[in-house]
Amino acid sequence: MSLSYEQVEKAIQFNNQHALDIVPALQRLLAISPLSSPEQCTYEHNQEGEALVNKIAQLQADIGLKADGVFGRQSRVKLANRMLAYDANLLIPAATDEYQFWQNLLPHLGYQVSEQKPMLIALRGLALNADFTHPLSNSPSYLDTFIFLDVDKNVTRFKGSTLPYQHKTSAGADITEDGVAQDQVATIRDGLYHMKIKKSGYKGHPALVITTIEGNHEVPCWRDLNFDRGISPSEQDFSENLAADRRRQINHDGAYATGILLHPGFDNPKKAFFSIGCQTARLESVQFLVESLDSDGCDYLVLDAAKAINELEQIALGDGVF
Numbered sequence: 001m002s003l004s005y006e007q008v009e010k011a012i013q014f015n016n017q018h019a020l021d022i023v024p025a026l027q028r029l030l031a032i033s034p035l036s037s038p039e040q041c042t043y044e045h046n047q048e049g050e051a052l053v054n055k056i057a058q059l060q061a062d063i064g065l066k067a068d069g070v071f072g073r074q075s076r077v078k079l080a081n082r083m084l085a086y087d088a089n090l091l092i093p094a095a096t097d098e099y100q101f102w103q104n105l106l107p108h109l110g111y112q113v114s115e116q117k118p119m120l121i122a123l124r125g126l127a128l129n130a131d132f133t134h135p136l137s138n139s140p141s142y143l144d145t146f147i148f149l150d151v152d153k154n155v156t157r158f159k160g161s162t163l164p165y166q167h168k169t170s171a172g173a174d175i176t177e178d179g180v181a182q183d184q185v186a187t188i189r190d191g192l193y194h195m196k197i198k199k200s201g202y203k204g205h206p207a208l209v210i211t212t213i214e215g216n217h218e219v220p221c222w223r224d225l226n227f228d229r230g231i232s233p234s235e236q237d238f239s240e241n242l243a244a245d246r247r248r249q250i251n252h253d254g255a256y257a258t259g260i261l262l263h264p265g266f267d268n269p270k271k272a273f274f275s276i277g278c279q280t281a282r283l284e285s286v287q288f289l290v291e292s293l294d295s296d297g298c299d300y301l302v303l304d305a306a307k308a309i310n311e312l313e314q315i316a317l318g319d320g321v322f
Contacts, residue, residue, distance in 0.1 A: 001058035003069055011053045011069030012045050019071040021127040024137030024229070025083050026071075030055045076132050084135045088126055090312045091305060099153040108315055109308055111192060111301055113149060118298040120195060120289070121147040122279070126305035128159040133306040138185065138229040140165040140266035140274065145305075146281060150292060158288070160281030162302055163187055165266060167229045169276040173249035173257075175223050175242060184223035186257035186277035187231050189240075190304045193219065196297030197290050198261060203271070205283065206290040207263040210300060218249075218256040221277065262286060 003011070030052070053069035061067035063078050076085055093101035102121065103113045113119055123145040125133045134143065142159040149155055164185040174183045194215060198207040211217050222231045222239040240254040249256055257277045265280030266272050273280065 001054050001061060001067060003054055003057055007068060008050050008053050009045060011056070011071075012049060014070045014072070015053070021130055021132075021134045021143055022071065022076075022083065022085065024139055024141075024143075025085070025135040026052065026056065027137075029079075029083060029135075030059070073131075080132075084125075084306050085132045086306050086309045088131055088133055088305065088309065090309050091123060091126065098147075098155040099149055102147070102149060102155075105312075106301075109303065109311060114299070115151065115153075117296065118151055118293065119149045120298055120300045121149070122160070122162045122300070122302045123147070123305045123308075124162045124190065124302055128157060133309065136163060136187075136230060136304075138163050138165060138167055138187075138224065142265065142267075142281065146285070148289065148292065148298075156288070158281060158285040160262075160279065160285060161265065161275070162279050164275045164277050165280075166274060166276055167224060167227045171276060173223070173255070175239065175248050175250060175255050176225055177248065184225055184227070186221040186223060186255075186260075188257065188260060188277065188279075188302065189220045189222060189236075190302050190307070191220070193300040193302070194297060195262065195293075195300040196295070197293055202261055202263040203273070205264050205268065205273075206286050207261045208286070208289060208293075208297070210260040210262060210279065213299070217258050217260075218251055219258070219260045220253050221255050221257040223255050262289070 056071055056075070057067040057069040059079070060075060065074055065078060080086055106113055125136050126145050127134065127143045128145045142161050144160055144162050146158050146160045147155060164187060166185055169183055169185050171183070188210070192213050194211050194213050195208050198209045201207050210219060212219060222236050224231060225235050225238065242250045242254050244251050249258070260277055260279070262279040262281065264273055264283040264286050266274065268283050
């Protein structure tokens, strides 16, 4: 499949406006190298960008869509199962009272909103204001949605990342002991944690410390064993079912990571920061949280948006109500 220059240009213009969130997913689905500017997650009219658009067009042709390289709604719907992209309607409040929405919805997923303390919810795999989820892929980008519920029942949304940026590190843990010089980065698992202000900050910037809900700094994680910027079900299973070995950062719950923070990320104005396991957001968002919390901190709930939607759909099929 080879589109004309004008077709490629049209597709790139559309995709840069409407399909930035699925660039990493498309790269993995189509087995092509990352674009030259992954930190911007943009389509560029160069050799890499043209190749991506042409492969999108071929994929569209294979499933009976107009083969124009424009990744619109029909492409998302048709490729939902292959891309793990699901309609996010069930996680988007229809009513004006968003606090009550989450208060009513979270029990169906096994969690509770306490009116006595704030909560930060991270919707992993759902970009801010996006209509669809996207598969998870490590990159310097803010493709997750954070939702802060305070004790006055105010709700604030901002974008950030629950994933590491890098795919290799010399400062991680080698849970496989395979002799590879680079260690595996950490992705903290879905679940409920505790978050509090880090009084000393992070390299002169505001930051928050993330622990287990009991206050343990050994945070359960998955490790990217093959360095492909994603966490497969087999990597999750391997990380969770290891015999304890603290030398390799493994306890009775499997692999863990320490020193997990929420700190400013790749777009920090004075100094770009990176992550091998920490959560990141824009400086002003991290500062907002620090100013909003007291010494007790808040609950921090990481939800895989696609898994949550699947669970809610099953509930709806079962009894028709949430």
